[in-house]
Amino acid sequence: MDPPGASRARASADLLSELPDCILEDVLSRVTSRQACRTSVLSRRWRHVWRAVPARCIDMDQSEFVSASTRTTTATGRPDALPSHRRGRAYGKSRCALQDEWSRFTDFADHVTSSTHASPLDAFRLRVTTLDTAHRWVRRGLARRLAAFTLLCDGGVADSAEPPEFSFAHYHRDAASRRCASPG
Amino acid sequence: MAAPESGDGNNGAARMVTLISSDNTRFEVEAAAASLSQTLQLTILDGGGGGGDGIPLPNVDSATLSKVLEYCIKHAPAAANGGAPNATAVDRAELERFDNEFVNIDQSVLYSLIMAAHNLEIEGLQSLVAKKVADMIKGKSPMEIRRTLGFPDPTPEEQAEMNAHMLEYGWAYE
Numbered sequence: 001m002d003p004p005g006a007s008r009a010r011a012s013a014d015l016l017s018e019l020p021d022c023i024l025e026d027v028l029s030r031v032t033s034r035q036a037c038r039t040s041v042l043s044r045r046w047r048h049v050w051r052a053v054p055a056r057c058i059d060m061d062q063s064e065f066v067s068a069s070t071r072t073t074t075a076t077g078r079p080d081a082l083p084s085h086r087r088g089r090a091y092g093k094s095r096c097a098l099q100d101e102w103s104r105f106t107d108f109a110d111h112v113t114s115s116t117h118a119s120p121l122d123a124f125r126l127r128v129t130t131l132d133t134a135h136r137w138v139r140r141g142l143a144r145r146l147a148a149f150t151l152l153c154d155g156g157v158a159d160s161a162e163p164p165e166f167s168f169a170h171y172h173r174d175a176a177s178r179r180c181a182s183p184g
Numbered sequence: 185m186a187a188p189e190s191g192d193g194n195n196g197a198a199r200m201v202t203l204i205s206s207d208n209t210r211f212e213v214e215a216a217a218a219s220l221s222q223t224l225q226l227t228i229l230d231g232g233g234g235g236g237d238g239i240p241l242p243n244v245d246s247a248t249l250s251k252v253l254e255y256c257i258k259h260a261p262a263a264a265n266g267g268a269p270n271a272t273a274v275d276r277a278e279l280e281r282f283d284n285e286f287v288n289i290d291q292s293v294l295y296s297l298i299m300a301a302h303n304l305e306i307e308g309l310q311s312l313v314a315k316k317v318a319d320m321i322k323g324k325s326p327m328e329i330r331r332t333l334g335f336p337d338p339t340p341e342e343q344a345e346m347n348a349h350m351l352e353y354g355w356a357y358e
Contacts, residue, residue, distance in 0.1 A: 015295045016317070016333060023302055026310070030318035041326045041346045042335055 017045045024049045029057035029122070033112050034064050054112045058141065059125040065105040067097070106133060113140040120145040127152040201233030203253075209246035210238055213253055217260040222305035243303050248296045255309050258282050263308075287316040291333070 016024075028036040028050055036050040109126075113136075124141040128134045131153055138151065199215040203224075215233070219225040224239060233239040241249065262279060287294065294313055301310035321329055329335075338346060 014336075015292050019295060019299060020302075023298055023310075023314070026314045027317045027321070030315055031322050035321060035323075038326050039321065039329065041350060042329060042333075043338065044342060044345070047345075047349065 017043065021049055021052065025052050025056070028053045032059045032061050032064060033057075034060070034108060037108075037112075055119050056121060057123045058112055058121060059123065060105075060109050060112060060137070061125075061127040062105050062129055063127065065101045065108070067101065109133075109137050113137045118144065121147065123148045123150075125150040125152075127154070129154065199234070201228055202236075202238035203233070203249065204238045204240045205244055205246040205249045206242050207246050209249070211246075211249060211253055213257065214260065216264055217253065217256040220256045220259060220263055220306050220308070222307070224304060241304075244300045245296070248293075248300050251293065251297060252300050252304065252306070252309065255286060255312075256306065258286075259308060283312055287312060291320075 024046075028039065033054060036053045039046050040048070040050050121141060121144045124144075124146050126134060126137060126141070134151075134153070141149065200212050201215045201218050201224075203211045203213065203218060205211070215228050218233070219228055224233070227233060227239055244252065259279065262275070294316060298310060298313040298317070301307075301313060320332055324332060
């Protein structure tokens with residue numbers, strides 16, 4: 001029933017899961033925070049690994065919270081320059097869906113940035129459609145001696161043809177790369 | 185990193201060192217290549233690894249070590265130039281091509297490599313492999329990740345725990 005090579009792949013996953021936390025954290029710091037979080041359902045081993053990632057790297061992209069249905073709505077209308085929480089008024093039909101998405105994103109961003117970590121951040125990347133609420137997350141990020149900061153504020157719809165309405169801010173400090181302590 | 189010309193008594197031929205894998209295979213490489221490992225660099229600067237001695241690496245088997253050294257040998261010239269400010273675009277493109285090919289390997293080999301890179305503190309190699317593994321996760325749902333990485337099916341008990349977890353973290357899953 002298993003496709004050929006399945007048992008081999010199975011062994012690989014076990015090998016991956018056997019790697020020390022700091023290596024898995026290194027891997028997860030290279031995907032967005034939401035994706036890192038989603039690995040927590042892979043197995044018991046992975047349940048808590050992602051939690052350490054926002055201590056060193058935060059990468060939040062609002063467009064990840066846009067579902068296919070609302071994306072179609074905004075794409076068929078004018079590519080929207082309104083902040084998404086106000087956008088609901090312009091598109092009455094999808095108002096609830098948009099507000100849902102927005103609150104899911106803010107919940108997520110609050111959770112990730114309000115973690116008890118006060119450690120310096122290697123990277124903080126934030127992509128949003130509006131700066132209204134983003135100030136709060138940016139302030140929390142900046143309080144943590146960032147090595148690199150990227151803020152992108154645009155239409156928020158990933159495949160929007162509109163150029164970004166807001167320019168791109170990027171800050172980089174020469175960071176001696178920090179290594180995790182070797183186990184044992 | 186010691187520049188090749190800094191000449192601590194190694195005029196002419198490049199200084200060689202010997203590394204010994206966990207399964208007792210001896211590898212002779214240029215000191216400059218082995219020095220990409222922060223761990224080995226100190227030993228080598230102290231004059232270790234030369235002559236008949238060799239540096240034992242009890243955590244790295246020969247298959248993994250030969251792969252690690254392939255990377256080090258390829259990257260040593262650029263590293264010796266201190267990040268290669270004078271490297272040409274062609275050189276850089278060639279290294280990039282090499283890197284892409286290099287990580288196009290079995291998952292189990294990738295995991296041995298990242299572990300070895302971690303133990304030997306070869307930063308470039310560790311981030312190359314970490315990036316490759318991250319790419320296998322990127323843009324995938326948990327189910328797709330399971331399939332790609334070959335996770336065993338969860339036990340009913342595990343599944344129940346995960347369902348509870350997904351309720352708690354609903355915002356991450358839509």
